[in-house]
Amino acid sequence: MEHLQKLFEPIKIGDVEIKNRIVMSPMALGFCEDDGTVNDRFVEFYTQRAQGGAGLIVVVTGYNDFGNKMPRSPALEDEKFLPGLKRLTDAVHGHGAKVFAQLMHQGASAVSFIFGIQPVSASAVRSGLTGEMPRELTKDEIKLTIDHLAEGAAMVQKAGFDGVEVIGTGGYLINQFISPLTNKRTDEYGGDFEGRIRFPTELVQTIRARVGADFPISYRTCGDSFMPGGNRQEDIQQVVQAMEKAGADVINQAVGWHQAPMPMITMNVPRGTFVYLAQGIKEKVDIPVIACHRINDPILAEKVLFDHRADLIGFGRPFLIDPEFPNKAADGRYGEIRYCTACNACFDQIFSGQPVTCAFNPAVGREKEFEITPAEESKKVVVVGGGIGGMETARVLTMRGHDVTLYEKSDRLGGALNLAAIPPGREEFVTAVNYLSNEMERLDVKVKMKTEADRNVISEQNPDTVVLATGATPIWPKIPGIDQKNVVHAHDVLEDKAEVKGKVVIIGGGATGAETALFIAKKKAMNPEVAIYLASKKGIDPETALQFTRSGTDVTVLEMVNRIGQDIGRTTRWTIIGELREYGVKMVTLATATKITEEGVVYEHEGQEKLIPADTVVIAAGVESSKGLTEALEGAFAEVHNVGDCVDPRHAMDAIHEAARIARQI
Template identity: 35%
Template sequence: MTTYPHLLAPLDLGFTTLKNRVLMGSMHTGLEETKDWNRVAEFYAERARGGVALMVTGGMAPNREGGVFPGAAGLFNDDDIANHKVVTDRVHDAGGKIAMQILHAGRYAYGPECVSASAIKSPISPFPPKELDEDGIEKQIADIATAAARAQEAGYDGVEVMGSEGYFLNQFLVTHTNKREDRWGGSYENRMRLPIEVVKRVRKAVGDDFIVIYRLSMIDLIPGGSTWEEVVLLAKEIEKAGATIINTGIGWHEARIPTIATSVPRRAFTWVTKKLMGEVSIPVITSNRINTPEVGEEVLADGCADMVSMARPFLADPNFVAKAAAGKGAQIAPCIACNQACLDHTFSGKISSCLVNPQACYETELTIGPAAEVKTIAVVGAGPAGLSTALTATGRGHKVTLIDRAAEIGGQLNMAKQVPGKEEFWGLVDWYRAMLDDSDIEVKLNTEASADDLAGFDEVIIATGVMPRDPQIDGQDGPNVVGYRDLLQGKATAGDTVVIIGAGGIGFDVAEYLVTDDSPTENLEEWLEEWGVTDPEDHRGGLAPEGPQPEKPVRQVTLLQRKSEKLGKRLGKTTGWIHRAALKLKNVQMVGGVNYERIDAEGLHVSDGEARENPRVLKADTIVLCAGQVSERSLADALIEKGVTPHVIGGADVAAELDAKRAIDQGTRLAATL
């Protein structure tokens, strides 16, 4: 009997059967825009081989004005159809099924040709949209239907019509963006006319035996969003119009509520989808922050949906389903929802990948095969850089010894996992431990390696990480001063009022650690209250009228930096605003452009700017040093003195904000070449 009977059960759609209840949700990776169709095909085929029932591509534009940015990929001509057929053929050869998402961005399109229901500019784009007239609306409908027909001709098993996240069809549904007074605006019957007509025309274009998924916004999380009654009415009409499946969308892109970041509780919105169960007779898919087979099984067993959608977990591990089916759930590389290599890349115009799995989207470039010559390799440092190197090298057949002075693996990850909202890092360390246990790597913990100890190895990799930078502030050795490492490792405590020196990623993490008692990420009800989310059946759009109601901060914290720029400016592109907003909700004071003059029993003495104006004292029980890091290179330098040239990676190479993404990528790529 399978451990996951609901998750791995087939789903009969009548004209075709899905082999399990797992959908790989749509992700815009940027691969299609490379026009390297072999690369695109291999990305999807790798996940098809991993056992997922159905995949949905990144959003393909139905026309130029609907593309998320100028030059966005779509199916516009016969050449596009031929290129996409390379992908679908490869997926089918791998035993998989794939649907193409048709995404019309509407006013979210980052270009001057964007169109929408009304000429209301989006807060996340500088381009005001053109209000469509009757002929313009007909063109969009026809283009979407044509895109579906082309997808069918290209060999796709279905299409997903993107009707959520605040994109084009969603923009017609709510008065927030639809101010029309014709038959496409005004009453809800009129406002929902467009998505219904689109699904009807798509179904007519592709016939009966073709999967048509409609991605429906279950909870908009914006002012003036849909009521639950409207959501249910639309779902029923979409079913009548010919949809095979309804997929779930949560929140508009402009919503000021996090929906998929690591601080969002697992399965945080499955309760919304559960409300739709029984209202329609076609299958319903739930999504957002489902990242383990256990969570997926629980969601289905609880009756929240007929199927679960996971997107980024298939970047982290393309073999997610196959490992679950084989009883190897502990070996599934976990998506930690960090956004660093996926969404941050997407919104920066880069190819997406994964912090945990640098091969994601680089399957044809970063190839990892058996070593031509087996070597003995010493890896010093069991943080993310050293772990990725050791596991990749041993997977290629090398004989690896992993050495670390600490009593446990994980390095800086063990501090990250102590931060409220970063609980997923516990799972990442657990995964590394499971992978080491299943490998032939010799692990030596509590061991201080010397240059002499490393003699005789064919290759030596130094991944010794970083040390805190010395800020050289007069009085920093006082009893009221602690370092961030001692604090996060539980070796030091903080008083009721705290000043943090340094507002990089670590400074923000420490601030969150100090103001939070019980992490809301571990308590869904508390998290919903903190961010002001409520049942859309009670309040339109799912926004609580009283707004966010966070728990009272357990300490008074001030966060400082020397730079005069906005604090948190260099945090993640798609998550920085969440960290800033969360600390603002906890009344954390953020001050930039300060000079650290001295520390005494009163607190921290500071001044402003180059002229050192406005000298004052910030009274504090505790001052925490988070003033950056420097590379720990002492062992590397000792080896070089002995004539040994080691490979230096991770923080030991570049001490930049504890960058696990760079460390894991660097370690993996090095090991692939040894």
């Protein structure tokens, strides 16, 4: 069992002692009232994270002028907001955690339809995130913004917060001043490096003067903007040195601008990718440094600390999916941790203007509503289907005191999520399956594998309630020639049950088709480790090595609608499309396959019939609900529920949330 020594050591930020090195990173939740009043929902959310073992929690707040704050986040511009803020800090302190308030200002990243005013920025440069044109702040408005944010700092100090954070990441207002991409000013707030950092420098200095020497100030930075022509690592290192000199007590390292062309938060980003940025900052400053982004494992976090690459670790999404992960890690209960998969359902919600949620934890923001309480009456329940919907149902039912038997017809739990975890960059889904499988064992759920539960099998159990989570089956479209030997299904390709050779055409460009295309394309490309070896030993030049890692099979994807991956979340889709292009996968939209021949696939596109040569044709035309057992059980049992894809094929989040709701109602 791994012993986490460094992660649970106390540390001081300024004069404030944090009980461990675990920081809950700032997140825009959207849980407050429309005017920014802190409510029960907001307090309960953070109470559970403090109770779960967080050492420091950073809360996104804002002083609402020029459209600066995030929607439905705590407001600071009036003392009427103090009681709610005080309730929050009291609740967090009640569980031994400290809490900082981040002073958000979106600048040009704000959207006018939400705030009703034109966004502001360092200069009138169109936002690459929203597409809107901001107006340039006047010098008087810059001074006013600094004063307002300093007033906000004084407000949170009065409300009992333990510190304040200035945000210089994400492409928000401070970034817009620092970056030559967005700062075209010719006055003292623009021009050279010193001019461009004047705004954050004066902001930190003004806050320090307002809150005094003993109130910690955190500066959250983007270790590298990853914007072509923007601030790179060496620039940011100079910025944080200036912020330390101005009065910052800790550097909270984040990554990039939201509109940066590099994937930073998606599942295909390797764990710990950006620790090097924290390490680089730590080598330049004498104050503590927080490392974050794609660190979802306490053992990895321990290693980062042990190797002196950072002083604290920031966890954002891991606190959404499992508020108790710090306490579980401290006890060595790693198998009970529900690890973040970086599926980005939370970010998809945020960027759609909705309150945050989590695909695998429906209790986010609904902690009281989804509290697991004992059932009024213990029932005998049969759950059919060992996918994530079935296992989540069984988990919650068992915790509520019901007697549960789960049937799975295959030799493996996990259902469709096992397939979803096979394509490159989607492996984190395995952790979701592992967690639920571990819970079946820990809770002593009676699991009957390789058993197809029909009406007779279920009747033998004499259950009070039956829950069907039987999933969905692949669709084979009625295309002439689909029965040829060179036609295989995407599921069989992913499970290495079908041979793929020569030129490949995939019929269907949804998530399964797109990810199968990437799976096939990457399979025959050179392993990156081999390429690095050959390049480092000068066997081949680096550019050729990179090309070899991108040279795979000739793959074409045909899709009927006008978008490839239309069912992939908005914050993930662009990264998958980008990788398909990198690997040379050809994508044809508005294309309907009409015939499969020995030569290839005939399809209709823009009123013309065309042929794509193919040696292998892969079907990825979606799935349809498995309703056979539902129909067979009609009228047989007093209480029957359906969850997941057997209701309607959807996403993992729908299966989990549906299962969680039904299991709490039985």
